[in-house]
Amino acid sequence: MTDETSDILVKMRGVKMEGRSDETWSPIINGVDLTLKRGEVLGLIGESGAGKSTLGLAAMGYTRDGVRISEGTVEFDGIDLLKASAATKRDLLGKRIAYVAQSAAASFNPAHKLLDQHVEGPVQHGVMGRNESAQDGIELYEKLRLPNPDQIGFRYPHQVSGGQLQRCMTAMAMSCRPDLIIFDEPTTALDVTTQIEVLAAIRDIVDQFNTAAIYITHDLAVVAQMADQIKVLLKGDEVETADTRTMLAAPTQEYTKSLWAVRSFERPTKPVVQSDAVPVIRVENVDAAYGTVPVLHDVSFDLHQGRTVAVVGESGSGKSTTARCITGLLPPKSGQIMLDGQTLPADYKKRTKDQLRQVQMIYQMADTALNPRMSIGQIIARPVEFYLGLKGKEKRRRVDALLEQIELEPTQYYHRLPSELSGGQKQRIGIARALAAEPKFIICDEVTSALDQLVAEGILRLLARLQDELQLTYMFITHDLATVRAIADEVVVMKDGRVVEQGPKKEMFKPPHHPYTDLLLSSVPEMDPDWLTNLLNERGVDNIGDAAVDKM
Amino acid sequence: MGSVLRIILQRLALGLLTLLIVSIVIFVAVNLLPGDFAESILGQGATPEAVASIRRDLGLDQPLITRYFDWLGGVLQGDLGTSFAQANFATFTGTDSGATTVAAQIAPRFANTMFLAMVTAAIAVPFSIILGVLAALYRNTVFDRATNIFTLSSISSPEFFLAYILILFLAVLNPIFPSLSNIFEGMSFGERLEKSMLPALTLTLVVTAHMMRMTRAAIINLLASPYIEMARLKGLSPMRVIVKHALPNALAPIINVIALNLAYLITGVVVVEVVFVYPGIGQLFVDSVKIRDIPVVQACCLIFATAFILLNLTADIMSILSNPRLRHPK
Structure with a gap:
């Protein structure tokens, strides 16, 4: 190692940051130190609101509107970014410090072609000419294993898939060969099989050009693959910093340990369903289409009382469409949905109130699923009144009981508005609203994917408890296999609108698998820092992620 | 491109339907005006016989529906009818100069109005957009506020007031432009331009605020989007961020406001025409209403409606084309 590589690239000392809300400045970051050497990758982890993105941007000397750095210093290669x-x-941004955003789809300008956006940095900074930079862009696309590297740059962002866009953005960040790249949750919005490809591509290219990076994520397993060092943040404070292997093997702080422990939640296995039992919901040979575009092909599975069936698959595999068929929002083209052995009318408008009551839904985005103008009490009271016909005091008693069931104090929450609750609390209200109808069957559509891991775990535990108490049946739509492991009794794997494999959880997590299930399972990052390296060695770059899906 | 073409055809068909409905509304509304040409031309001393005879000559004694379909049939064949006033004048003098058709009467006036509208648009549109971009770039600064105050005060003042102020400063105190815009056939382009400069400037003041403020708002609306943050983090200059990254995505609302204002320039400039004695279609329209010269009134209304529909159609199509998702489907 030469002297140059041991040089310190980023030095942040005692950085305090504040955010503006309601005319006052409140602290976001309370004095964090950060040191990054050339060519080194630092993982920055924490829950949402921990200030990781804010800190990552501050390392570029940039703050979003309504945020300021109130104290401390930020130096990049000896330049004081706060005084510059x-x-x-x-002159530094884009050229020596680059940024890769969470949502590539939102961060590429929809009005310009990818390659035009790629060459903009080098041309504006006078690093390269347009043609030279375009040529270089095509080479970078090739290095990042994008399909048709010499064509893809001439497309508009909306014409390219999410995983490919994320790699295009990484290429764009590389366009001036910066010394430092800030990766702000670059794979959070991607499917597991897409994520693994992007991770491999990012790691490879950062290695090749010996670029230093700050990798921001909430996913420990991801950061374990990418970072040399990990820094854990909690509500604007640093919890601990250590090199990756030490941190994974022996975290010293309680908070870090609790983050590690989230994945240990697993429910006991339930006895096998008796073969003559009538399923609560039976999906039988369902075909469905949006307009003339077929979406589901011959989908069949059963959901038994008191059980959780996890439906897994990538976005676009037909999980949510199946849910829409069961609820009657999208009448199937053929096949039928049965409730307790009785065929349900295909269209929800033709179902009786009691049939409607039995099937309830909890949504992914609690933010948008709750009416922002209604108080918590009104939101929960509405189905109580609609389905059960309760009024006045009785109604209030029922709502209070429901709030207690979801572990929120009724007197404290009854009159609040959704905007006054945290994400996890909002999701609890969503659960209470579903329970208010006293259903047999609840569809949980990605209910934990928008939540932090600790909060998500709380929701999963609550759902498990309610299931045991009320003998509820869940259909759990998710793409997160860790969630499946935690809560499911049975698993249905979907791909391109078909069920490719189904069975009890135990069997699903044990080989032999259907090749697609195998790919899904193998794509979930593990806490082992050598996981990605081993997987790549074992299977080769062409046999992971979407590339492997395409081969099927 | 197929989908864009289909949308355009759909809009065109809808536009035609709108025009048909508008023609009915115009016809009925105009015929609801109290009094008619016969009464207004004969004045106080009108005998019922004379009124009836003029009505018979002009076909005013026919039922409304018959007259509507006669008129519509004529319009569809490009015949806007015969001006009552001109026909009356022609029979009175015994000459038939061929200028009695509505088309012949309106055509030069309409050309003048279009000329003024185009001159105004050529000044006002770039001016407002540039001003809007600058206001967005220097938002919440003195420049931004001054621009807002200036454009808002000019839109809030009556048009004739603005016109007289401009005449005072640019024609009387500093004789740069002529205060009368009496243009006529055979004038050179340069002369026409010079003569119509003051009305054009007045109209510019009237329409700028709307377009400038929409440009500013549409751009500022986008400044919080992730791709603008990305552009900033690429180290681009603030001007480039706005012009290259925000403006192309803000075009749709701006185009719509421009279209509305251009439509106003064609249809709503009577006051300015009167102040500058500019021989445009607005004056003709008002005069024709006064003497109940119904064919001219109807034709003017129809032209105004067509202008509105066509401009809105163009705005729709351009908004669609400004969206790359529609221009380049997956």
């Missing part, structure tokens, strides 16, 4: 003029900073 706007022009000096502009």
